[in-house]
Amino acid sequence: MRLLIRGLLTFFAFLFLFGCASKQMATMPSFQAKQFNTNKYESKVDNFLIIFDASSSMDEKINGIKKFTTAQTLVHRMNDTIPEMGQTAGVRSFGHLNSVSKKSSELFYGMEKYFSHNLENNFEKITKPGGPSPMYQALDAAGTDFEGLSGDMNAVVIITDGRDLPGNVLASAKKLKDLYGSSICFYPVLVGDSPEGEVLLKKMAAIGGCGFYSTADALLTSAGMANFVERAFLSRKAVPMVVAAPVVKAPIKKDTDKDGVYDENDQCPGTPIGAKVNAVGCWTLDNVLFDFNKDVIKAQAYPLLDDVAKILKKNPTMSVELHGHCDNIGTAEYNMDLSMRRAHAVKNYLIGKGILTNRMATEGFGFTKPVALNGTEIGRATNRRVEIHPY
Numbered sequence: 218m219r220l221l222i223r224g225l226l227t228f229f230a231f232l233f234l235f236g237c238a239s240k241q242m243a244t245m246p247s248f249q250a251k252q253f254n255t256n257k258y259e260s261k262v263d264n265f266l267i268i269f270d271a272s273s274s275m276d277e278k279i280n281g282i283k284k285f286t287t288a289q290t291l292v293h294r295m296n297d298t299i300p301e302m303g304q305t306a307g308v309r310s311f312g313h314l315n316s317v318s319k320k321s322s323e324l325f326y327g328m329e330k331y332f333s334h335n336l337e338n339n340f341e342k343i344t345k346p347g348g349p350s351p352m353y354q355a356l357d358a359a360g361t362d363f364e365g366l367s368g369d370m371n372a373v374v375i376i377t378d379g380r381d382l383p384g385n386v387l388a389s390a391k392k393l394k395d396l397y398g399s400s401i402c403f404y405p406v407l408v409g410d411s412p413e414g415e416v417l418l419k420k421m422a423a424i425g426g427c428g429f430y431s432t433a434d435a436l437l438t439s440a441g442m443a444n445f446v447e448r449a450f451l452s453r454k455a456v457p458m459v460v461a462a463p464v465v466k467a468p469i470k471k472d473t474d475k476d477g478v479y480d481e482n483d484q485c486p487g488t489p490i491g492a493k494v495n496a497v498g499c500w501t502l503d504n505v506l507f508d509f510n511k512d513v514i515k516a517q518a519y520p521l522l523d524d525v526a527k528i529l530k531k532n533p534t535m536s537v538e539l540h541g542h543c544d545n546i547g548t549a550e551y552n553m554d555l556s557m558r559r560a561h562a563v564k565n566y567l568i569g570k571g572i573l574t575n576r577m578a579t580e581g582f583g584f585t586k587p588v589a590l591n592g593t594e595i596g597r598a599t600n601r602r603v604e605i606h607p608y
Contacts, residue, residue: 245282245290250297251443253451260302261452263368264328266359267292270377271343272312272350275408277378284408285346288376291406291433292340295374296333298446305366305592306331308340311355314347321348322355328362328592352377353384360396365545365591371397372428372449375405375421379414386417390424402428404449406436474498487607489528489535493521495588500605507601509546512558514566522563525605526570532607536576539563540604544597545584557581563603
């Protein structure tokens with residue numbers, strides 16, 4: 218009987234303690250993403266990058282929930298709240314297991330035009346934490362992620378517990394800031410309660426000068442996330458004043474050389490009739506003319522070059538400059554030489570079609586004059602081109 222009573226007391230004591238522990242265990246707050254009215258807001262960010270900590274310390278629990286799970290939820294809720302407004306976006310992680318990626322830091326999404334479902338699908342590839350915490354490498358790589366993108370405002374959102382970070386993280390943040398100046402802002406978010414992490418992330422926000430520090434707990438709520446997205450990503454559109462404007466006739470736009478680009482936007486006036494031009498009115502060869510790191514003209518470009526030869530023969534007094542261009546992969550010196558070789562390849566082809574060599578000058582510009590974003594394969598292919606400038 219004594220043993221039975223003692224056993225019952227022990228059992229009820231266990232239930233009591235387990236019940237108390239369950240009550241103290243935190244749960245994720247409910248969430249409803251705010252839908253911002255795009256008629257009232259505009260994006261103040263042209264490009265943004267989420268840097269995600271998947272290191273081993275993120276596998277630790279706080280109040281029964283893994284920090285990694287909290288960080289994942291944070292990204293999902295942020296992605297549900299940010300309106301798609303033509304921004305370029307990316308997600309880069311660091312510290313994940315080798316089974317996720319053998320790289321210490323990897324760009325799992327972007328940089329590309331932001332669509333929430335694409336970000337969501339690629340973010341799901343970061344399945345487990347478990348490695349070291351080389352945040353400094355992720356910040357160094359971010360310098361390349363933003364390279365060649367258009368726009369003048371870039372945001373870096375860093376989601377981390379700030380624990381066990383090797384290298385000089387603040388030096389890498391300052392290097393990135395020095396590279397892009399006032400066009401880049403840091404928005405570090407602390408997951409967990411590390412005092413050292415809080416100090417580090419606040420210093421990082423101060424380096425950016427235009428961002429701010431946050432905690433995951435504050436952003437997991439609907440109101441907290443909406444406030445973060447509005448402050449970091451959006452600006453309210455000015456309310457137009459209703460004023461009766463005088464009726465003014467729009468000026469007649471001219472296209473003197475009949476190439477389809479108005480004179481006010483035409484950077485290459487005097488293009489001969491029939492020549493194919495790009496968005497700024499320059500006689501250009503199709504972007505499929507050259508493969509990556511090649512100066513060999515592809516066969517499908519021959520008809521296009523034959524048309525160029527016909528136009529030059531119809532205009533025997535015209536001379537042209539052949540401008541070679543490249544994407545931004547590789548060194549400046551190498552690409553300058555490659556762009557010149559591409560210009561020479563076009564010149565030699567046209568010589569073979571009967572165009573006198575003294576009617577053609579060549580010049581290489583490397584990757585100094587892109588006409589498309591180098592952050593995407595399509596953009597890089599567009600930049601691998603030769604332009605024809607008549608004079």
